[in-house]
Amino acid sequence: MNRRPTLLAALALTAAAALSLSACGSDDSSKGKGNDKIAGADTGSEAPVSPSPSVSDSAGRPKITFPSDAKNVFEFEKTGDATKDAALADSALSVNSVDEAIFEGSVDTKALGFYNADKALSASITYALRYINKSDTWVGETRYFDYKVTLSGDNKAYVTYCSDESKSYIKDKKTGKVDNTPTTANAYVLYNTGLTRNADGVWQTANIVSDRGAKACQP
Incomplete structure (x- = not known):
């Protein structure tokens, strides 16, 4: 079983937004993988890179740390629109914040509530607790x-x-056993998310819908 054995709780975006995002996912599939890659929104690099899990800055953003045996890679390039780029960067940090809670064995981490809000925060807490x-x-x-x-x-x-979760696996903290089961279509997940910029300028993930095994994400 790959490292996300169950769906992240599906939360309702507005109907129009959900339909629009689903259409985007279908378009991506028709173009093939590798197109429209986005990476390191604040690196200036044109090549796909992975924003560091430990990103922090002078605006009081919490530091996020990962263990040495786990890594998230975000493949995206700058769009040329500063607002879109900021939303993409914070979206990646939202993902990292949920995983950090799993690694830390606690949903009281600073980053979890910093990058997630409303229904997405509640779902993220529930999701992390399944691991913990x-x-x-x-x-x-x-x-x-x-x-x-x-x-x-x-x-x-x-x-x-x-x-793409084909290279990540569940590990039992007590025994150290890693569940290296074969990859299936369920290792690929489509996410539709809604973000809201708060008073501090942070783009918080507020709503999220996931579709495990989505055809749009299959290799």
Whole structure:
């Protein structure tokens, strides 16, 4: 079983937004993987890179740390729009914050509530606790790709992307056993997310819907 054995709780975006993002995911599939890759929104690099899990800055953003045997890779390039790029960067940090809670064995981490809000925060806490209560964690590498971002006014954004969990696996903290089961279609997940920019300028993930095994994300 790959490292996300159950779906992240599906939460309702507005109907129009959900349909729009799903359409983006379908378009990505028709183009093939590798197109529209987005990476390191604040690195200036044109090549796909992975924002560091330990990103922090002078604005009081919490430091996020990962163990040496786990890694998230976010494949996206700058869009040329500063607002979209900021939303994409914070979307990646939202993902990292949930995984950090799993690694730390606690949902009281600073980053979890910093990058997530509302229904997405509640779902993230529930999701992380599934690991924590079973004394599970994960190891390996998870890849995030085929990003699309749409703005709605000054403080709302919708981001869709895929994940590839074929190289990441559940690990039992008590025994150290890693569940290296074969990869299936369920290792690929389509995410539709809604973000809201708060008063401090942080793009918090507020809503999220996931579709495990989505055809749009299959290799």
